[in-house]
């Protein structure tokens with residue numbers, strides 16, 4: 467699963483990407499410095515895995531991860547080929563969710579492509595480009611489905627009606643995610659269209675260090691603007707976070723954070739929010755060789771969850787032995803959980819819960 471970082475040039479995308487992934491994407495005070503899409507694999511901070519590590523003392527620990535993609539080249543006119551043109555749009559289409567970075571800091575030394583700091587205008591600029599691109603996609607598809615609908619094809623009629631609704635929304639400068647599916651067919655179609663503005667989004671307000679805790683007036687404006695979108699707004703001082711990642715020791719980083727009034731880096735908050743936005747959750751396997759967090763979708767069944775480890779586990783699934791995370795921690799070990807009769811045996815229908823500690827039985 468991938469989350470793509472979008473925003474105008476010079477709002478702090480690459481810097482954020484670097485802090486998240488510690489990859490060496492270039493970051494310079496220069497528009498278009500990130501020309502190739504950069505993909506970073508990011509660990510999802512989760513105190514539960516540290517707790518399990520403490521209890522099990524395994525040889526190694528593997529955290530859950532999310533792929534983060536730094537998407538460059540989004541400027542006014544991009545949908546019509548300005549800047550890096552359409553190159554970036556394919557990269558967004560491949561993402562499952564969008565992290566939209568807005569510049570909410572003043573700094574005369576850092577050029578703004580539109581001459582002044584205004585996150586409301588910036589958001590609109592980006593939204594419009596994405597909506598125009600979607601409009602193109604929708605209109606192309608409408609041409610085909612309209613013809614088929616005329617011949618009496620029921621499916622094409624359903625599709626046409628939905629496309630018309632989306633088109634209407636886009637023409638009113640509303641994103642496709644504001645169009646709500648009326649039934650499962652429409653839901654499936656919406657997925658199939660792969661529209662950029664239908665993807666779930668969260669906003670990152672990039673502020674100066676002193677505003678990292680309480681935000682500033684730009685942030686207030688952004689919050690007001692998106693209040694009906696049901697989207698999360700995260701305040702983050704990308705510049706300060708970048709400085710923190712430069713520090714060698716954990717203690718130094720903690721002191722820096724405390725000085726800023728934070729208990730953990732904003733990037734950790736962001737990654738967890740992205741994980742949630744992607745509708746992901748975690749289950750654990752806890753053995754002496756390895757304690758590991760595995761990523762599944764909310765609502766996945768036990769066999770599906772097993773399939774994340776290996777497809778054979780899913781095919782040959784017999785049953786799962788499940789310990790709720792809280793039980794594992796309060797009893798302290800698998801053996802004690804068993805003694806207490808808290809280990810459950812679950813079958814194919816079981817819907818895995820966030821934090822379950824699982825062990826699968828399967829045929830090969």
Ligand code: GDP
Nearest residue numbers: 475476477478479480481493494495573704705
């Ligand atoms: P991108 O074009 O959106 O990828 O932007 P970059 O990450 O390359 O950042 C552009 C410039 O803004 C760089 O010089 C960064 O160091 C600087 N910058 C990024 N975030 C902040 C911030 O929170 N505060 C300040 N003052 N500068 C920042």
